[in-house]
Amino acid sequence: MSNKKILILPGDYIGPEIMAEAVKVLELLRSEGEALEWSFGHLGGAAYDAEGHPYPASTQKAAREADAILLGAVGGPKYDELPRDVRPERGLLGIRKDLGLFANLRPALAFDELADASSLKREVIEGLDILILRELTGDIYFGQPRGRRTTADGHAEGFDTMHYSAPEIERIGRVAFEAARKRNKRVCSVDKENVLETSRLWREVMIGVAKDYPDVELSHMYVDNAAMQLVRRPKQFDVIVTGNIFGDILSDEASMLCGSIGLLPSASLDVNNKGMYEPIHGSAPDIAGQGKANPIATILSVGMMFKYSFDRGDIATRIDDAVKQVLKDGKRTGDIAAPGETVLGTQAMGDAIVEALRRK
């Protein structure tokens, strides 16, 4: 079996620091005999600095050849004044589009050791484990026509187009049902079917896809109600599947239920489960270069990579368990430390996780 090829894109600000800890995990796994190889590339501001473009040709080539991509985080104040089309976020949109990464997987997990850090009551979130599947390449974020026009009575008007085609809905639907099969076999499709035409087609197609998955239960919920239910009783959900804009809102809301977004990984997959994996937190310019950043979300992203792109759920579980172990042992970075707790730096936290992983 040939090596799995991983492209590593550390990105900006804390990106390189947290990625260095993820690489320690890869090194351990390779030392155990896993057939892995990796290389490094530039994305975002770092790519602009090095090659004049946030998603340069060199990265493009490497990304296409890789089996999976690990990304740190991109963006930050240094790049805020750049022209819109070379800003770091453009690099992110560029690589997603280039690789056809249409399925964004956003787990919302509560680690029981940190449940008290949430603004929700412990009993509401303890044991929380939901997966939000957001379609990432369509919807109103990309729809044409869009722009500015003048109304019949002479006023400025801004407009955008929401749309989804049946195949776009079907492919994200299949990812949701496949994921649910490996979990608790329940998919909740979120739409606004009572008012949007796009949502009517969305619901029809989901009902059609469900016929191929008789072992998975499909339910439907309006997006406003879903925003309520995530606060009221989040544990009612297993897999939530929704479009780009609703998924943007709901996945961010859900991430906040858990108390620390420093812990949450994410994946963006193409039709063959090739994927890009990254923490949901940003590049944290305020703490960059200080060795303070929490590497856990990046390390859990490595776990997701093994689970979804390499079909190695066993390694993902080992990584998850190693993280749980260090949290249980009371190890904390600054962002998740309660008053009075001893704070570890980025490297010490990474080393602790690698050490726990070695023993699992």
Added chain:
Amino acid sequence: MSNKKILILPGDYIGPEIMAEAVKVLELLRSEGEALEWSFGHLGGAAYDAEGHPYPASTQKAAREADAILLGAVGGPKYDELPRDVRPERGLLGIRKDLGLFANLRPALAFDELADASSLKREVIEGLDILILRELTGDIYFGQPRGRRTTADGHAEGFDTMHYSAPEIERIGRVAFEAARKRNKRVCSVDKENVLETSRLWREVMIGVAKDYPDVELSHMYVDNAAMQLVRRPKQFDVIVTGNIFGDILSDEASMLCGSIGLLPSASLDVNNKGMYEPIHGSAPDIAGQGKANPIATILSVGMMFKYSFDRGDIATRIDDAVKQVLKDGKRTGDIAAPGETVLGTQAMGDAIVEALRRK
């Protein structure tokens, strides 16, 4: 001074029961000398039953002549099989549109006595008092074109149009700034300016409106971040202003922070502050006719009517205080009773509030 004319639309299921208690409040105020008169009409399923249409001509006429409208709740299973254009919800959309009710005011209030009923920690919501202003007549819920079409490669596609014109944004902006002036003088405008053209105009216009209100602080927040921040630290907000679809999602999310939606009133205003006032909860078919429904949200809606349409904030405050008093006295309907607490019926709760109001 001529009497203020109120049109009362009890609506469906629990609607008449909760409205009967609101009428007791009106009766007390009239007995104290307030110049009020009211009449009753049909809306929703009740209107369909009585007159064959969810917003019949008789109601239309009375609504146009009224100074303000009190609504119970509409809809329910009895009407689910009706053709789409005579369903109860159509009555609601019809009256909003007919009267030009473009500004939806959704307070999210935590009553300290009930803070433990929230899924959020007491300290996160204690003293919470935010006002969400949702534009109600524009945006993607009404935008044309919309429908179903076939893509170039022969697939079904659903599509909708989001749009806002400068005057539409400006008028809801002014309502927000005026409201903030009577509160804590902070407006947070929520949009998705980084990806939507509609949001770019939205933000430009809001910045323009703010120039007329130098005493009010304007901030901007992306909708996905707002959905997070409402969970993380909801007390950071004073007035939130946003478009129809974002407001639908965020106001429902915010209502859930408070623990019981049985307590939350709402208002929908036209350009002259004529308004329709209603609880945000629905018609609760499961408990209709049993004398169990909580009349508090409807009674608080009466308070909002005095504040916003009749410019009588003093009466609104008396009503709010009366409700707080009965909650402090331990009076609870079933939906807000903790285990072991004595439960009052709809009428007993209404009587208790009237009695408290008499003494304020």
